[in-house]
Amino acid sequence: MCVKVACVGGGPAGLYLSILLKRQDPAHDVTVYERDPEGSTYGWGVTYWRGLLDRLRELDPGSARAVEEHSVRWRDGVAHVGGLATRHHGDEGFGIGRHRLLAILAARARELGVRLEFEHPVTGANPPAADLVVAADGAGSALRTHHADHFGTEITGGRDHYVWLGTTKVFDAFTFAFVETDHGWIWAYGYGFGPEGSTCVVECAPGTWTGLGLDRADEAEGLGLLEKLFADVLDGHPLSARSSGRASAAWPVFRTLTNRTWSRDNLVLLGDAAHTTHYSIGAGTTLALEDAMALATALRERDTLPDALAHYERERRAALLPVQSAARLSAQWYENLPRYIHLPPEQMFALLGQRHSPLLPHLPPRLYYRIDRAAGRLETLRRVKRRLGPVIARTVQARRLAAGDGRARSGRPDAVPAHRG
Structure with missing residues (x-):
C-alpha cells in the first residue's frame, strides 16, 4: 500500500516498523530520520518478557536471536525493606542495554535496505515528503506538537519525583530497595541489562525529595547521597546520572500522555508519541514494539491508508486499556507506600506484586x-x-x-x- 514511508525517530518503535515494512515488501522505500548522532541514546537498559520475545521470533527471527543473545534474564524478585529482605521466584524477565538494542535494530534495518539518516532533526514545519509519515519521536514529539489541536493531547503529571540512573552493580534479580529516612521513604528499582551494569530508578514523595535536599543538590551531591542511602544493595558500586551527553530534567514527575486521535491525513503516531505508561510496570519498550507490529500488519491487510490507520488505532487502543489501568494502579501503589511498608516483608512484597489490582486500594x-x-x-x-x-x-x-x-x-x-x- 505505502510505497514511500518516513519514520521520524530512531528509537525501537521507528526502527522495528522499518524492519517489518521491508520484510513485508522489499520494494517499500523506507527512511528513518533520527535527530541525534548514531550510537547516542538516553537511558540505560530496558526490560521485556517472554511473550514479546516470542512475537519477535515470529516476525523477524534474525533480529530476535540477536536481541536474546545480548539480553540478561532473571526469574527472581528481591525486596529489601530496611534491614530485612525477601526473595520470590516468578516469571522469566529480560533486560538489554538500550544502546545494544538500538544497534541491533539499526543493523538489521540497514541489512534490509532501510535508509538511516542520523543527525537529521524533523519538525512539524518540515515533515518529509512521503506517502506515510510516522511520528515515532517520543513523548515530546515535534510532529504531534505541531498539530496539537488536532491530536487532542492530554498530559497528566504524577505526584512522586524520580531519577533514571545507572550503576556498575549487576543485579542477579529484579531488585526493589526501600529505605526510611527522617523525611520519609525513598526507594529504588534495579535490574541488570548486561555484564557492564544495571538500571537503577530512584523515586520518592515530594516531601522526601525536598527534605533530603535533592531538589537543591547538584549532580555529584545527589549521587553521593543516594549511594549512601542504597549502600547495602549497591555493594560499594557507584551510580551514574547519564548514559549519553543529552541533558535531562533532574527529578521530574512522570507524565502520562494520551491523545484523542492518533492520525492526521498521512501522519500517524507510534509509541510514546501516542501514549505513555508509568515506568513501574516496565512496559514502555514492549508497547512501542507492539505498536509497530500492529501498524505494519494493518498496512499490509487493509486496502486504503485511512482504513489501515483507523484499524491500527482501534486495535492498539483496545490492547492498551488493561495496561494503562495497571500502570495507573502501580503508580498509585507507590504514592501510597506508607499504607503497605510496615507490613512484614513477605506480605509487603506479595502486595507489591498485586499492585495492579483495582480491589487492593479499597x-x-x-x-x-x-x-x-x-x-x-x-x-x-x-x-x-x-x-x-x-x-x-x-x-x-x-x-x-x-x-x-x-x-x-x-x-x-x-x-x-x-x-x-
Whole structure:
C-alpha cells in the first residue's frame, strides 16, 4: 500500500516498523530520520518478557536471536525493606542495554535496505515528503506538537519525583530497595541489562525529595547521597546520572500522555508519541514494539491508508486499556507506600506484586493479603483437580470394571456394570 514511508525517530518503535515494512515488501522505500548522532541514546537498559520475545521470533527471527543473545534474564524478585529482605521466584524477565538494542535494530534495518539518516532533526514545519509519515519521536514529539489541536493531547503529571540512573552493580534479580529516612521513604528499582551494569530508578514523595535536599543538590551531591542511602544493595558500586551527553530534567514527575486521535491525513503516531505508561510496570519498550507490529500488519491487510490507520488505532487502543489501568494502579501503589511498608516483608512484597489490582486500594492491606492467599490456595487446588481429575476417574473406572468382572466370573448376583450411563 505505502510505497514511500518516513519514520521520524530512531528509537525501537521507528526502527522495528522499518524492519517489518521491508520484510513485508522489499520494494517499500523506507527512511528513518533520527535527530541525534548514531550510537547516542538516553537511558540505560530496558526490560521485556517472554511473550514479546516470542512475537519477535515470529516476525523477524534474525533480529530476535540477536536481541536474546545480548539480553540478561532473571526469574527472581528481591525486596529489601530496611534491614530485612525477601526473595520470590516468578516469571522469566529480560533486560538489554538500550544502546545494544538500538544497534541491533539499526543493523538489521540497514541489512534490509532501510535508509538511516542520523543527525537529521524533523519538525512539524518540515515533515518529509512521503506517502506515510510516522511520528515515532517520543513523548515530546515535534510532529504531534505541531498539530496539537488536532491530536487532542492530554498530559497528566504524577505526584512522586524520580531519577533514571545507572550503576556498575549487576543485579542477579529484579531488585526493589526501600529505605526510611527522617523525611520519609525513598526507594529504588534495579535490574541488570548486561555484564557492564544495571538500571537503577530512584523515586520518592515530594516531601522526601525536598527534605533530603535533592531538589537543591547538584549532580555529584545527589549521587553521593543516594549511594549512601542504597549502600547495602549497591555493594560499594557507584551510580551514574547519564548514559549519553543529552541533558535531562533532574527529578521530574512522570507524565502520562494520551491523545484523542492518533492520525492526521498521512501522519500517524507510534509509541510514546501516542501514549505513555508509568515506568513501574516496565512496559514502555514492549508497547512501542507492539505498536509497530500492529501498524505494519494493518498496512499490509487493509486496502486504503485511512482504513489501515483507523484499524491500527482501534486495535492498539483496545490492547492498551488493561495496561494503562495497571500502570495507573502501580503508580498509585507507590504514592501510597506508607499504607503497605510496615507490613512484614513477605506480605509487603506479595502486595507489591498485586499492585495492579483495582480491589487492593479499597481493602485493608492485611485483609487483602489473607484473601489473596486463600484464593491462591483455592486456585492451586483447582489446577491439581484439573490435572489429576481425569487420571483419578480412569483409575476408579478401571477398578470398578475389574470388580464387576470378578463378580461376574464368580456368579455373584450383585455383579453390575461399573457405569450405568
